[in-house]
Amino acid sequence: MHHPQLLSYLRLYAQTFDLFKHIYFQTTVVSVRQRPDFPVSGQWEVETERREGQREIQVFDAVMVCTGHFTQPHLPLNDFPGIEEFEGRYFHSWEYLSAEGLQGKRVVVVGIGNSGGDIAVDASRVAEQVYLSTRKGAWVVSRVGPGGLPGDLVGTSRLDRLVQKLFPSWITMMMEKKLNRTFDHRLYGLQPKHRFFAQIPVLNDDLPGRIISGRVLVKPNIREIKGSSVVFEDGSVVEKVDVVVFATGYNYDFPFLPSGLLTNGGHRLCLYRHVFPPGLARPSLAVVGFICNLGAINPLAEMQARWATQVFKEAMLQDVKRDTSTLQNRFACLERHPLQVDHIPYMDSMAEELGVRPNLLGLLLREPGVGLRVLLGPCTPYQYRLRGPGQWDGARQAILTQWERVAQPFRTRMSPQPESRTRASSSLILTLSGTVLLTTFYTRHSLSSLPTGLLYKIYSLPEIIWGWK
Known part of the structure; x- marks a missing residue:
């Protein structure tokens, strides 16, 4: 969705569930501190300040910190000698609202995260020239998946995750080859040193087109700035630069919390x-949404919030150490990217605690139509509303009809479709895939023991059923 639509969705949600009366707008949280009897009560004193300066202290049984990690712009000016004497204008991407004021300018964008890529593309439509400076490059993926479907619904099934876990190197190689078939990252000056799944990729449909047309020129890291000239590490110089935009990420801090409550373990x-500080005598404070992954954050934050309302203190410290070790081996854990997790395993682990993880084998036996869509289709939040606390009676129907809602925005010009053929092919696919999967379960063989050809066919099933009606 475009961001105005997402904002509209959140407002409609709050309106539907009558939440506005519980929200204090234009209110700053000054401090959150434990009450003197905290070991017994687990309660918190929250001091707030309204825009007009009025302060108030209220007592709460529990607190959820949902400020996220894009709160403090990271502007590493010491890494760019001469920036203080720069004759043009410079600012952090946090301040960027639109390309207004960049008409006819020469612009350097520093950093190739999602913000850097978006700003370079947006500015290139009006600027004289845009230069995109990157130290390490990045993998660039499209929002548009196979067949024009939303990219975040493709390759996100439980079966996809299983195959990736069994054959990580092969899946990584196939993904990188697929991306380079679209455009060669090395040719475009974007080839990163890290592998695809080690770091969040750049989501951008337009960047390759802006590079090939010359509107965006990819450059290495900046060595120094002299007046209005920018010198890059390869010795090239761009003169008469008007604007430098630093898309250099964010730091995170929680100044309203007691000092030492949220301690660092390495970079995280x-x-x-990723939710509870283990040092509390009572687990009545949770951090929600302080996480990132290869996918949407909303379902993860929702699951965290659901779990946080029910959790009690457990053996947390040992689990934190084990989880940290796993993350450092699994991902390229950088100072400002310490939050990455595996989407489905993380969701399932919390869903298990809640008692809402879907019973896949039971679904395949009782309701194969729903079970196969849970296994082979995109892992949507409906799956965690099939059973347990927060169960929703409409979850099954929502899973069965989710592709109809995916297709609906495209139906601005309808043409006759061979419905009977679609239904017939869907039934055949369901039958064949169900036979293969149930045979696998009944014979108690793991996918790793299957012949490579059969495994490839099973892995290809999601591509086939993306078109289910």
Whole structure:
């Protein structure tokens, strides 16, 4: 969705569930501190300040910190000698609202995260020239998946995750080859040193087109700045630069919390399951949404919030140490990217605690139509509403009809479709895939023991059923 639509969705959600009366707008949280009887009560004193300066202290049984990690712009000016004498204008991407004021300018964008890529593309439509400076490059993926479907619904099934876990090197190689078939990252000056799944990729449909047309020129890291000239590490110089935009990420801080409550473990916070500070006598404070992954954050934050309302203190510290070790081996854990997790395993681990993880084998036996879509289709939040606390009676129907809602925005010009053929092919696919999967379960063989050809066919099933009606 475009961001105005996402904002509209959140407002409609709050309106539907009558939440506005509980929200204090234009209110700053000054401090959150434990009450003197905290070991017994687990309660918190929250001091707030309204825009007009009025302060108030209220007592709460529990607190959820949902500020996220894009709160403090990271502007590493010491890494760019001469920036203080720069004759043009410079600012952090946090301040960027639109390309207004960049008409006819020469612009350097520093950093190739999602913000850097978006700003370079947006500015290139009006600027005289845009230069995109990157130290390490990045893998660039499209929002548009196979067949024009939303990219975040493709390759996100439980079966996809299983195959990736069994054959990580092969899947990584196939993904990188697929991306380079679209455009060669090395040719475009974007080839990164890290492998695809080691770091969040750049989501951008337009960047390759802006590079090939010359509107965006990819450059290495900046060595120094002299007046209005920018010198890059390869010795090239761009003169008469008007604007430098630093898309250099964010730092995170929680100044309203007690000092030492959220301690660091390496580059990440010491949080049990990325949610609970393990040092509290009572687990009545949770950090929600302080996480990132290869996919949407909303379902993860929702699951965290659901779990946080029910969790009690457990053996957290040991789990934090084990989780930290796993993350450092699994991902390229950088100072400002310490939050990455595996989407489905992380969701399932919390869903298990909640008692809402879908019973896959039971679904395949009782309701194969739903079970196969849970296994082979995109892992949507409906799956965690099939059973347990927060169960929703409409979850099954929502899973069965989710592709109809995916297709709906495209139906601005309808043409006759061979419905009977679609239904017939869907039934055949369901039957064949169900036979293969149930045979696998009944014979108690893991996918790793299957012949490579059969495994490839099973792995290809999601591509086939993306078109299910």
